[in-house]
Every structure is written in structure tokens, then in C-alpha cells.
Amino acid sequence: MWQSLTSTGGLLLELVGVGPDVDPHTKVTFRAIGDAVMPETPGLAGELGPEHVSGGLAVDLDAFTVTYVDDGFQLGLPHLGPQGNIPIADPIAHLLDSAALTLVERGDNERDPDVDRALSLLGPDDPSPRAVEDVVGPFAKLSRRDRLRAIAIVDEFDVEFTPTDDDLFELDAGLVGQLVIGFMEMIYYSEWQGYDEFTQPPSRRSHPNDRSAVQSWRQTGFPGFADGYAALRGYVGTTDSPLGGGDTWATVDEAADVRIVRESGGFRENDYETSDYREPFPVESG
Structure with missing residues (x-):
């Protein structure tokens, strides 16, 4: 379990909620990340066309990121299973909540946190807003611009966590900011949306190579895979x-x-x- 988080101001917080299941708090937090990093842009409809309106949430970028960081980061710890994975989506969500609290305590937020802002990110298949309201963290309550400011604050944190009694890891939490911004942007413009099952090994995936099946391909005009693109x-x-x-x-x-x-x-x-x-x-x- 992640044990502690230390900032330059001496902040010490217990990070809880680590587990294999994606709880509502983590789900809403990652939607708030995706909504801030790859937002909807309705103002581009008239200038560039309606295909440029949709953002990351329209293609479940948040769900992909949670699955990837929980199942795809293999740290080579055999006592944690055959892949040596440590689920990190939940700790990342709590880390961003800590950054959001720091932002508000410093008075650096432009707009007041609002729980309705977070609940608006729920999808039609999610639990009702009333059922989720009590678990929404401070990060998801921030405005889009303030969420990005909170992510920048994470760079000030150092994290220690012990997945088992025999392991202690220390890392610069700034890597989290690179993950939730740089990784999300890279994945959004990749081909992943067209796969029937992106969690399968590459040899078992199939892709239609259909421009209409990948939102970012429609937005960028990428025609699909073709021989010679790496020429x-x-x-x-x-x-x-x-x-x-x-x-x-x-x-x-x-x-x-x-x-x-x-x-x-x-x-x-x-x-x-x-x-x-x-x-x-x-x-x-x-």
C-alpha cells in the first residue's frame, strides 16, 4: 500500500484505497483528468467541422488509462503475481486530491470547487450522482484550468510506498504529471480506439484500419495504416x-x-x- 506523501511543506498524508477494482472515486477522478487534458471543443465546430468537437471522454480515454496503468506497468516483482504489477490508478487519484487541496490552501485556484462539476462527468451507465456524491474528491471538483494547475503541483511531491512488507519504493511524483498529461495526449492520437480488445497482446489484436473508427484519425485527417509511412x-x-x-x-x-x-x-x-x-x-x- 502507498504509505505516505511528502511535499516541500512537510505535508504527510495517508493514501488509501489501493485495490484491483476501479471504485467510483477513481473513475470520476480519471474522467476529470481526461476532461481537462483532452476537453470537448465545441468552438471548433464551425471552423474545422463537427468531428473536432469531441474530447477524450467521448472515446473512454479515462477507462483506457485506468486499465493501462493498473494492468500494464510491470515492475518485475514476482511475489506480486506473474507480471509483478502494482495497481496505481487509485493512488494516483488520491495523489491528485492532495495536490488539489494544496492548490486551494494556497489560494491559487481561479474558481471555487464545485461537486456538480464532478458529477457532470458521470456517464449514463454509472451509478447515480447521489450515490457518487459522497466519494467525489477535491480534484474532480476543480475547474478544468485549476485541475491542470493541481497536476503541476504534484511535481513538488515525493512519494514512498510499500506494496509488500519487503519492498519500499521512493519516486518523484512529477512522473505522475507526465503520465496523466503526456501519456493521455499520446494515446488519444494513437490507433488504440480501433482495436476490438486493446488489453490483448499485439499478436491477438485486430484493427479495422478504418479512419471512421478512430476519432483522432478523423480529426487529424490521418487516412490509416499504409505501406511507406515510415519511408x-x-x-x-x-x-x-x-x-x-x-x-x-x-x-x-x-x-x-x-x-x-x-x-x-x-x-x-x-x-x-x-x-x-x-x-x-x-x-x-x-
Whole structure:
């Protein structure tokens, strides 16, 4: 179980609720993360089209993240099971609650916390708002902008946890911020939504490769998998470089004349003057 969390101000909190099941508190907290990191953007409908309105919650990005961090992080601890996993979604949710409390205590929140803001994130298949209201944490009550501020505060925390009596782990909680922001953004624009079952090993997954089946593909105009997407686009070269030439594909640094060019080059004899080179150590003959 995660035992303690220490901030620069000496805050010591017991983190509870670690377990294999996703409880309502954790579910709402991760929806609040997804809603802040990949929000709905109705203002883009007129400019870019209706496919740009939906956010992460429309594709269950929160549920994917909970499943991934609980089942996919293999820490190599054989006494915790064949995969050595430690479910961490619940502790992350409590950690973000601690950051939210710190934000409010400092007076750095722009808007007052509101439980209705959290309850609005519930889906039609979830328990009723009345049943969930008592377990909603302070993080999910914050506005979207304030949630991002709370995530930034996590970088100030150090975490210790002991999954068993024989293990003690210490980590910089700033990694949590990278996970819930960077990881969610990366996954949102990946192909995962099209898989029939993303928890299966890659060899057992099937993907329709259908642009209409993946929300982020529709938004970005990505047409799907195709041979050649990883093809070489060119060679790094300059005006005087022997390593590449021909037409310019793209300019990397105009001032330094570094370009991506379409034709390969190669080293030529006598490109470098080495007549005055001397071996640093004597060369034995024979």
C-alpha cells in the first residue's frame, strides 16, 4: 500500500484505497483528468467541422488509462503475481486530491470547487450522482484550468510506498504529471480506439484500419495504416556537405544551411586532410 506523501511543506498524508477494482472515486477522478487534458471543443465546430468537437471522454480515454496503468506497468516483482504489477490508478487519484487541496490552501485556484462539476462527468451507465456524491474528491471538483494547475503541483511531491512488507519504493511524483498529461495526449492520437480488445497482446489484436473508427484519425485527417509511412524522406545536408544533395525537401536551420535533401551523398577520398596525422602510440611492426 502507498504509505505516505511528502511535499516541500512537510505535508504527510495517508493514501488509501489501493485495490484491483476501479471504485467510483477513481473513475470520476480519471474522467476529470481526461476532461481537462483532452476537453470537448465545441468552438471548433464551425471552423474545422463537427468531428473536432469531441474530447477524450467521448472515446473512454479515462477507462483506457485506468486499465493501462493498473494492468500494464510491470515492475518485475514476482511475489506480486506473474507480471509483478502494482495497481496505481487509485493512488494516483488520491495523489491528485492532495495536490488539489494544496492548490486551494494556497489560494491559487481561479474558481471555487464545485461537486456538480464532478458529477457532470458521470456517464449514463454509472451509478447515480447521489450515490457518487459522497466519494467525489477535491480534484474532480476543480475547474478544468485549476485541475491542470493541481497536476503541476504534484511535481513538488515525493512519494514512498510499500506494496509488500519487503519492498519500499521512493519516486518523484512529477512522473505522475507526465503520465496523466503526456501519456493521455499520446494515446488519444494513437490507433488504440480501433482495436476490438486493446488489453490483448499485439499478436491477438485486430484493427479495422478504418479512419471512421478512430476519432483522432478523423480529426487529424490521418487516412490509416499504409505501406511507406515510415519511408526515408531525405538526407541531412548543407551546401558543402558530401552526405546529401539535390533538391531540398525541408529546411532544418536556414542560418546554418542545414537541409533535408532528396539525394544521398557519400564520403569522397581526400575530403579530410590527414597528412599531418601521427599515431598517439608506437605501431609495432611484424
